[in-house]
């Protein structure tokens with residue numbers, strides 16, 4: 054059986070506001086993305102996922118949609134989108150859009166109508182409830198802090214918003230809303246998009262009767278207020294799988310050979326995450342796996358997770374790995390520059406579809422955003438707890454021209470401090486740069502089916518060394534990663550292995566008795 058494009062391929066996430074500005078307003082746009090497609094194709098990835106480009110008041114930078122079937126003027130027009138999509142396909146790449154079904158903007162005409170009266174035709178398209186004895190109908194907390202309920206004076210009821218009050222939750226138990234949203238998916242799929250990354254998919258259905266969430270006994274204020282309760286009744290309800298089945302049926306209706314992919318953003322422990330692959334009926338193709346972002350960076354615990362994840366996959370379930378995103382701290386900030394190289398090798402050698410976040414390929418690290426330039430609503434609502442997402446959303450740096458070639462005017466967020474050195478043009482010329490390492494790793498994946506689609510076999514290793522084999526046909530590749538800054542013990546299987554790639558500059562000679570250098574990652578070809 055041949056692998057599907059979304060199994061063997063690598064996905065590259067673009068945060069459109071910060072990729073390339075083509076009209077000098079300091080904010081990236083669709084024409085800008087099109088200008089930079091050579092970078093993406095040259096990197097060697099297979100698909101591009103765009104964070105939302107639909108019309109939005111930008112309270113949550115596009116994750117508050119005021120129209121599901123158009124393009125925000127800030128980013129361009131539908132015609133610009135079609136043009137860019139054709140250019141993506143022309144390069145043999147695929148395009149995945151962000152679909153945000155859990156909530157709309159409070160400016161969406163559906164919500165305006167819903168809010169207009171208790172008897173409005175669309176009242177039930179959102180989640181309205183009478184006040185409880187203490188005000189809000191229950192104790193649910195917004196992911197951005199504070200009660201998840203907003204009081205509406207005019208009607209005397211509250212509406213539910215899992216995120217900002219400008220992002221009212223849609224009521225997926227309403228059949229008309231459900232049909233309207235499936236139509237939205239069809240609108241884009243008919244235009245030729247290759248699939249969706251589905252925002253907060255596990256949030257769509259809330260428990261009947263909206264009971265209180267249990268309090269979290271381990272809560273610390275530094276975690277952010279959303280963790281003060283456990284979201285057991287506000288998320289991950291069994292009925293969500295029926296909805297996913299409908300979405301999947303639509304995606305599958307495009308037929309074999311024209312595969313459209315569904316990727317679910319789901320933050321749940323392993324056993325509950327796996328349910329999103331589906332059961333008797335298929336679920337999403339890829340429920341995102343965020344472990345490389347969330348787990349402590351220790352070889353032994355990561356090795357156990359990889360084994361547990363592999364073992365938990367349902368029959369036919371294809372794995373996937375995510376290293377960075379517009380919501381997470383930059384990987385080079387989390388792990389440091391040396392380990393970010395090892396992490397790149399891990400991401401691109403594990404079994405499963407990798408998702409790579411823009412800017413990680415040039416190793417952008419932590420960025421301090423001056424207080425007057427903070428834009429992230431999450432940081433503004435719960436300041437000073439390290440929850441802010443602006444540092445992951447700063448513009449790409451392409452070259453040494455003004456504003457890193459991102460824009461001819463001042464960008465909406467500042468660039469990383471070292472952009473004069475850390476940019477695509479200068480790293481293209483440096484054979485030891487992060488960018489070249491990413492290109493080499495992606496080229497290796499293309500060349501070796503063992504990496505792209507081969508089986509995974511854990512290899513015993515000690516201390517901070519993580520080792521595993523990938524096999525396909527006669528091909529056997531050994532990946533050995535030193536997750537620490539001390540020399541590490543090579544597993545005995547290394548004997549006779551031929552080095553294909555190292556994360557370190559000077560070539561190693563992985564001969565007998567060889568110790569893995571600090572922060573070294575190696576891909577070795579073993580004899581069959």
Ligand code: NOJ
Pocket residue numbers: 113116153216252253318379380
């Ligand atoms: C997850 C998105 O990735 C994040 O950026 C957004 O704020 C929330 N969902 C709400 O849509």
